[in-house]
Amino acid sequence: MIEYRNLRVAILGGGSVGSQVAHLLLEQGAELAQRAGAGLEVVGIAVRNLDAQRDTALPKELFTTDAESLILGADIVVELIGGIEPARTYILQALHSGADVITANKAVLANHGPELFEAAEQVGAQLYYEAAVGGAIPIIRPLRDSLAGDRVSRILGIVNGTTNFILDRMDTEGDTLEGALAEATRLGYAEADPTADVEGFDAAQKAAILASLAFHTTVPLDAVHREGMTTVTHEQVLAARKAGYVVKLLAICERITDADGVEGVSARVHPALVPLSHPLAAVHGANNAVFVEAEAAGSLMFYGAGAGGIQTASAVLGDVVSAARRHVAGGPGVAESTHANLPVLPMASVTTRYQITLTVLDEPGVLAAIATLFSDRGVSVEGVSQTVRDDAAATLVIITHEASESALAATVEALATTPVVSAVVSVLRVEGL
Numbered sequence: 001m002i003e004y005r006n007l008r009v010a011i012l013g014g015g016s017v018g019s020q021v022a023h024l025l026l027e028q029g030a031e032l033a034q035r036a037g038a039g040l041e042v043v044g045i046a047v048r049n050l051d052a053q054r055d056t057a058l059p060k061e062l063f064t065t066d067a068e069s070l071i072l073g074a075d076i077v078v079e080l081i082g083g084i085e086p087a088r089t090y091i092l093q094a095l096h097s098g099a100d101v102i103t104a105n106k107a108v109l110a111n112h113g114p115e116l117f118e119a120a121e122q123v124g125a126q127l128y129y130e131a132a133v134g135g136a137i138p139i140i141r142p143l144r145d146s147l148a149g150d151r152v153s154r155i156l157g158i159v160n161g162t163t164n165f166i167l168d169r170m171d172t173e174g175d176t177l178e179g180a181l182a183e184a185t186r187l188g189y190a191e192a193d194p195t196a197d198v199e200g201f202d203a204a205q206k207a208a209i210l211a212s213l214a215f216h217t218t219v220p221l222d223a224v225h226r227e228g229m230t231t232v233t234h235e236q237v238l239a240a241r242k243a244g245y246v247v248k249l250l251a252i253c254e255r256i257t258d259a260d261g262v263e264g265v266s267a268r269v270h271p272a273l274v275p276l277s278h279p280l281a282a283v284h285g286a287n288n289a290v291f292v293e294a295e296a297a298g299s300l301m302f303y304g305a306g307a308g309g310i311q312t313a314s315a316v317l318g319d320v321v322s323a324a325r326r327h328v329a330g331g332p333g334v335a336e337s338t339h340a341n342l343p344v345l346p347m348a349s350v351t352t353r354y355q356i357t358l359t360v361l362d363e364p365g366v367l368a369a370i371a372t373l374f375s376d377r378g379v380s381v382e383g384v385s386q387t388v389r390d391d392a393a394a395t396l397v398i399i400t401h402e403a404s405e406s407a408l409a410a411t412v413e414a415l416a417t418t419p420v421v422s423a424v425v426s427v428l429r430v431e432g433l
């Protein structure tokens with residue numbers, strides 16, 4: 001039997017992911033040691049309150065409230081507390097002490113990534129974060145390693161399971177937004193306060209992480225354009241399906257060139273129409289998927305469980321094994337690559353396609369007047385479908401060719417004040433064509 005050197009693993013956080021990571025390390029230690037080339041000894045689990053109700057199958061003596069002592073005695077620190085503080089301080093302490101750090105914390109990475117990566121680089125340690133985006137789905141390592149020889153041009157991600165569950169239920173069950181949200185809460189997908197999910201804050205953090213990694217550029221969280229999905233109506237979802245689309249909350253990270261020829265990147269989160277033929281349209285329930293377009297590789301899709309204790313623990317343990325292998329091999333960690341340092345361009349520079357639904361008067365000349373409003377602002381119409389109603393009105397659904405956000409906004413403003421248009425019913429971006 002091979003005698004492995006032991007690496008000390010400290011776990012910060014005793015919630016569902018922390019407990020599962022501890023369980024798996026304790027139960028599968030011998031097998032993991034063979035894969036890692038080192039024993040992985042759980043030296044403790046730092047929690048805020050020793051008396052809180054938790055998994056009784058884990059040895060009581062592992063739990064401690066003294067996170068700092070645990071960190072200072074560890075080779076590998078697994079941060080599963082979430083939120084900004086004290087997670088940020090603990091990660092910095094661990095890195096400064098030379099430990100490798102594994103985190104599933106999207107908030108701390110999206111808000112303080114550069115500070116943390118710099119701290120890791122200074123001491124030659126490494127910060128691993130496979131579980132921070134897409135739960136169990138391997139997406140960080142593919143972007144960082146497997147696609148390191150390629151150029152990523154675009155990422156379309158369903159990176160929030162709660163909102164995908166809600167939109168999917170509205171689509172497949174004909175539920176209202178309120179009904180679907182209540183069901184998501186009942187099943188434990190949505191938090192008591194669902195704001196972070198439904199308003200797109202969670203997805204925006206993940207978009208900042210993915211865009212930074214994919215484009216070798218620091219993309220700050222406040223540069224991510226964010227729109228939530230609480231404005232999506234039952235009627236929009238039904239109309240979308242009839243027209244051959246499904247509504248998804250997407251995180252979109254792209255390499256773009258603006259009207260002045262400046263090359264940069266953009267990151268945005270908003271509801272969008274996705275054609276039913278696109279692989280993302282088949283992502284149901286609370287699942288996540290990240291669709292990557294790369295110049296040489298073409299299109300790739302990474303799919304699976306975006307949350308859940310044991311599922312997320314799988315990604316965390318993969319990082320623990322990688323960190324252990326690195327310790328065994330020696331040498332400095334791989335620094336985060338930001339060499340491209342591209343400008344992050346504003347939403348006004350983005351071009352995409354739109355579906356605009358209008359209620360209009362059903363009279364001669366109306367279509368021509370509306371078409372002029374589009375052409376005057378440089379927005380080219382790809383298709384129009386009209387449904388005549390029995391009240392001398394008609395519903396027009398207009399799909400545009402690619403247009404800039406600014407041209408589209410000007411067109412919608414003009415439509416809203418034009419007498420022949422009774423109402424601008426809906427404006428949705430169309431992605432994935």
Ligand code: HSE
Pocket residue numbers: 159160161162163189197202306307
């Ligand atoms: N609230 C998140 C979701 C959990 O619904 O996907 C994972 O970040």
